[in-house]
Amino acid sequence: MPRVVYDPTYNIGGYGLEKLHPFDGRKYGKAWDAVCTLLPAAKEWLVKPTGEVAVDNLRLVHSDGYLEQLASAAYLAKVFETPAAAWIPVAVLDAIVLRPMRFATQGTIQSFALACEHGLAINLGGGFHHAKPTGGEGFNVYNDVAIGIAFLRQTGQISSDDVVLYVDCDAHQGNGVATCFLDDRTVKIFDVFNADIYPRHDSAARARVDRPVPLPSGTDGETYLLELQRALPTWLDEITTRGRPALAIYNAGTDVVSDDPLGALALSPEHVLERDVFVVESLARRGIPTAMVLGGGYTPDSFRLVADSVATILGRASADKSQKCPPDSPLTPRPTSA
Numbered sequence: 001m002p003r004v005v006y007d008p009t010y011n012i013g014g015y016g017l018e019k020l021h022p023f024d025g026r027k028y029g030k031a032w033d034a035v036c037t038l039l040p041a042a043k044e045w046l047v048k049p050t051g052e053v054a055v056d057n058l059r060l061v062h063s064d065g066y067l068e069q070l071a072s073a074a075y076l077a078k079v080f081e082t083p084a085a086a087w088i089p090v091a092v093l094d095a096i097v098l099r100p101m102r103f104a105t106q107g108t109i110q111s112f113a114l115a116c117e118h119g120l121a122i123n124l125g126g127g128f129h130h131a132k133p134t135g136g137e138g139f140n141v142y143n144d145v146a147i148g149i150a151f152l153r154q155t156g157q158i159s160s161d162d163v164v165l166y167v168d169c170d171a172h173q174g175n176g177v178a179t180c181f182l183d184d185r186t187v188k189i190f191d192v193f194n195a196d197i198y199p200r201h202d203s204a205a206r207a208r209v210d211r212p213v214p215l216p217s218g219t220d221g222e223t224y225l226l227e228l229q230r231a232l233p234t235w236l237d238e239i240t241t242r243g244r245p246a247l248a249i250y251n252a253g254t255d256v257v258s259d260d261p262l263g264a265l266a267l268s269p270e271h272v273l274e275r276d277v278f279v280v281e282s283l284a285r286r287g288i289p290t291a292m293v294l295g296g297g298y299t300p301d302s303f304r305l306v307a308d309s310v311a312t313i314l315g316r317a318s319a320d321k322s323q324k325c326p327p328d329s330p331l332t333p334r335p336t337s338a
């Protein structure tokens, strides 16, 4: 059965911070409640993160100098693109923003291991794809995906030669992930993004993407899906003919929806659901263990898009035995207690 990783600690906010940024920091809890209403069985597949990500695991990706900078409210205000946050005591920012992100990062780490074990795992958070080894940006502090991959390698759950796929469908290009793997070609990157918005000037990160699908602002859902359906299966087939990847990570950012204030694309909620099912099932059909993370999404209804996709994907995966790791997978499934 698939797994879903979540803890109420993921929810960001308090002290009026939510009034300073369009992001709904409470969307994780709202999404989980909605998933449970749509698919009550999801509660049986819940795994809670064990706590905050360990500092040693943050250091697998981030420099000590950068981690020390996170003790500065002025620096964090820049990362959060919220100048007024510089006036909030750093201990408060740590408690209401960074600690939830550290929990979600631990959730991403665990979702990777669970995906390898069960075939599919969804972290109901994470996808902080703009964070770089030596700097945070775009409201992203810890690069949970890069940390998760590094952790799996360090603990021997995957080898440094195993191919890992990163599929990013958030409206913004995943420049942080691309930067983390600038010189590491065992991580193959597929990215569909609005080429007209942030981080459009990050040319080094964009050049690192193995299969970019750049789209102009205003791209509608039908065009988006057509481009995705044209590019992804071909890319996956090219890779899988050389062997099955150990893991795929899917960043399912919902800021592609038409009324999102930051994404500037024009998908309907139905298009978002179709996209998410298409990506996850394209990976499952090829026997690739898949972990999904949430990425961005800045409308008040973002949690509904998340819940619709997560409930649908979990429901379909639980009904489809093919979601399990194939027996000859490099990551042989282990017996589970739950």
Ligand SMILES: [Zn+2]
Binding pocket: 170, 171, 172, 253, 255, 295, 296, 297
């Ligand atoms: Zn985004």
